[in-house]
Amino acid sequence: MKKTQTLSELWKEKAKQNSRTIVLPEAYFSKRVLDAGLLASTQKIAKIILLTDNDEFISSNNIVENEYLKVVNIKTHEIREMLSSALYEKRKEKGISKEDADALIQNSVYFGTMMVDLGLADGLVAGAEIATAETFKPAFQIIKGKTKDTKISSFFVMTRDDETYILSDCGVNINPTAEEIVEIAKLSAESARVIGGLENPKVALLSYSTLGSAEGDDAVKMRTAKELLKTQNVDFVFDGEMQLDSAIVPSVAKLKAPNSPIQGDANVLIFPNLSAGNIGYKIMQRFGGFSAVGPIAQGMRKPINDVSRGASVQDIVEAIAITVLQCE
Structure with a gap:
């Protein structure tokens, strides 16, 4: 790292070289997350997937999709059924039914976490509007540790x-x-x-x-x-x-x-x-x-990160860059 270069600048510079895809499940109900996603995509820090639950999201926010910016409607997108089925297969031994899986996949964090699990995204960032437990619960159930013995x-x-x-x-x-x-x-x-x-x-x-x-x-x-x-x-x-x-x-x-x-x-x-x-x-x-930047999760099979509910747009952009750097 150059002496005049801050850690934040280093994270963003390295992230630009990695070309990873990060999903943001709070984009449709958090302006900070939406703005951070737009900024990260514009600066090519990561390819960003914004999740939403309504068809007006794109037009109401003047979003123009491109190579670095995609929008996925968790209610109507064609991958929804696939994610629900995959979640059921993954959790059925824990007692989850197909109906339970379908209900859970309506939650944008579960939807995004399943996208990461199936390789449709490389990482996820949440927490600006929801509690840490809501960010990490799906990750602990679905992504888990790098090995069965890894302590996250x-x-x-x-x-x-x-x-x-x-x-x-x-x-x-x-x-x-x-x-x-x-x-x-x-x-x-x-x-x-x-x-x-x-x-x-x-x-x-x-x-x-x-x-x-x-x-x-x-x-x-x-x-x-x-x-x-x-x-x-x-x-x-x-x-x-x-x-x-x-x-x-x-x-x-x-x-x-x-x-x-x-x-x-x-x-x-x-x-x-x-x-x-x-x-x-x-x-x-x-x-x-x-x-203080964090808490940043370590030891997960794929990176899922939580930001503070007081996080600024720049804080969320930093979290996106860090998540990119954790991708293997």
């Missing part, structure tokens, strides 16, 4: 001037086990490279204890996660358990963890539970003046 988690990209940190998990897992912390750390290191622009992730497993200075469930959990990571052939630097100052302040690291490979230069911060992670990112944002 989330991360935030925190930036201030030339500082960038990846924080995880701040939005999904309430109290992950040591084994799950390992998976979250590995996914976060990869996200640091792909999304954070950090070529050399340095992962700190955070706690209220530094390298055995205190005991307790969370300290032991993070200590155990470090030992488990040692048995795996990972390609990033890590250490733990560590207090935050030991992880990011070199002078403190010299006193508390002089032999740590991180040396107070951590850029990926892994929290022991959701309370710590969620509070941590908000303290950085509100008291520290950091910009």
